[in-house]
Amino acid sequence: MIIHHPILGPRDAQEFVYLGDASLIDRPDGMTAGVEVFHDYLYNRTNPAGEHQELWYHEQGDRSWLVVTRNTVTHEITKVELARDVARSRGRTK
Amino acid sequence: MANLQPLTALGRREATTVTHGPLTVSERTDVALASVAARKGRMAALTKAAQKAGVPLPDPATHQSGAPYSAFWTAPEMWFVEAPFATHELIADLLKSALGDAASITEQTDAWVAFDLAAPDLAPLLERLCNVDYPARPTGHATRTMMEHLGVYLIKHGPDTARIYGPRSSAESLLHAIETAAHSVW
Numbered sequence: 032m033i034i035h036h037p038i039l040g041p042r043d044a045q046e047f048v049y050l051g052d053a054s055l056i057d058r059p060d061g062m063t064a065g066v067e068v069f070h071d072y073l074y075n076r077t078n079p080a081g082e083h084q085e086l087w088y089h090e091q092g093d094r095s096w097l098v099v100t101r102n103t104v105t106h107e108i109t110k111v112e113l114a115r116d117v118a119r120s121r122g123r124t125k
Numbered sequence: 126m127a128n129l130q131p132l133t134a135l136g137r138r139e140a141t142t143v144t145h146g147p148l149t150v151s152e153r154t155d156v157a158l159a160s161v162a163a164r165k166g167r168m169a170a171l172t173k174a175a176q177k178a179g180v181p182l183p184d185p186a187t188h189q190s191g192a193p194y195s196a197f198w199t200a201p202e203m204w205f206v207e208a209p210f211a212t213h214e215l216i217a218d219l220l221k222s223a224l225g226d227a228a229s230i231t232e233q234t235d236a237w238v239a240f241d242l243a244a245p246d247l248a249p250l251l252e253r254l255c256n257v258d259y260p261a262r263p264t265g266h267a268t269r270t271m272m273e274h275l276g277v278y279l280i281k282h283g284p285d286t287a288r289i290y291g292p293r294s295s296a297e298s299l300l301h302a303i304e305t306a307a308h309s310v311w
Contacts, residue, residue, distance in 0.1 A: 038185045038201065039268070043256055046271070091271045093185075093200040113201070 034099060035111050039092060046091040052076045053084035053098045056118050080104050086114060134238035134296035143304060146311030148250065150303055152296075153239035153288070156207050157216040160231045161224065163202040170227035171202075178223035180206055188267040188280045197267035197280055205233065205278070205290075238296035240303065242287045251287070253306040255279065259287075273302040 032044035054076070059068045080103060087097045096114035101107070133154050135141050140152040161180070163171045175182050181196045182204055183189035188197035195207045208216050217232035224230065244250065251259040255270040257279055262268075266281040275298065278290040291299040 040186075045256070091276055092269050093198075095201060115201075 032106060032108075034087065034097070034108060036089065036092070036095075036097065037111055037113055038095070039089075042089070042092060046089060047097075048088040048090045050086040050088060053086050053114075053117070055086060056098075056114065056123070057121065082109070134293045135300070141300075143300065145304060145307045146244075148242065148244040148307045148311065150300065150307075151241045151243070152300075153241055155210045156234075156239050157210045157213045158233040158237060158239075158290075159206050159216045159220055160199065160233050161196075161204050161206055161220060162200075162229045162231075164227060164229055167227040168202055171224060174224045174227050178220075180220065180223065183265075183267075186266060186268050188265050188282075197278070199269065199278070210234070236293055237290045238293045238299065240289045240291070240300065242289065242303070243285060245285055247285060247287055249310045250303075250306055251279070253309060254302065260284065272299065275299055275302070 033041045034044055034047060036042045054072070057072070059072055061069050082100060083103045084098055084100050087099050089095050089097065098112045098114050098117045099108055100110035102109070130138060132138065133140055133152060135152060140154045142152070143150045161171075161175075161182075172182065178194075179191065180194045181189035181191050183196060183198055185198050185201075189195060193208045193213060196204045197207075199205050206216065206220060213219055216234065217230050220228075220230045242250070248260045251257060254272045255277075257268060257270050259281065262281055264281055264283050267278065269276060269278050271277070272289070272291070275291050275295050277292075277299065280288045282288060289299070289303075
């Protein structure tokens, strides 16, 4: 499987480490959001048969975090973005 | 005062050179190394300071030579800077005073072992060692990759010359990997 790194171009998937659902970026505020919301964030994942946004780490490359949009049925990768850019576009400052 | 003898990454007094067939592997002990990372939101200030100080900050996946400072890209807004050890042993201090608080700088000289590879064609050697398509990459290409179990930086100085930076504590293992691959080619 080839992942098209937004900076470095096509890279073999063996250079990457898979973390999981990219919803990990949207961590709720544990002090105000309440236990239920934080529990969902920590433990509950949708497991779609189809398009899925997931976090990959370029461990053997430039060590950047990526958000990869992948179809879990066909393994087709439709979009690769830097996780930093995705987080910032969702209003995060770090 | 104790009279201490510096040792190379391979534990010897002098830099090691190994030859096999057309290949020469030379350990380099005359390179000072430091990492330079832009602090958050300070990239513009770093670019300005680096330009003034003559520190190149090349594009992603590239190496840029210069005197005294050369540099290669390692991560977004982060570079490794090389300089001659004889004049720039205190490279981290020199860069800190040149670049100010726009960048975070870390001394790297003694964390790495540097090997220069030279052979008329390095492609058959490097295709056994890592998954970088060496002939297809341009001269000046710099990337992090895996050789055996080791994460290394590979810099293409030409089709016949390359430099590898590997973890210093695994210098023997890295040299062994290169020699093993060389024996299967030549």
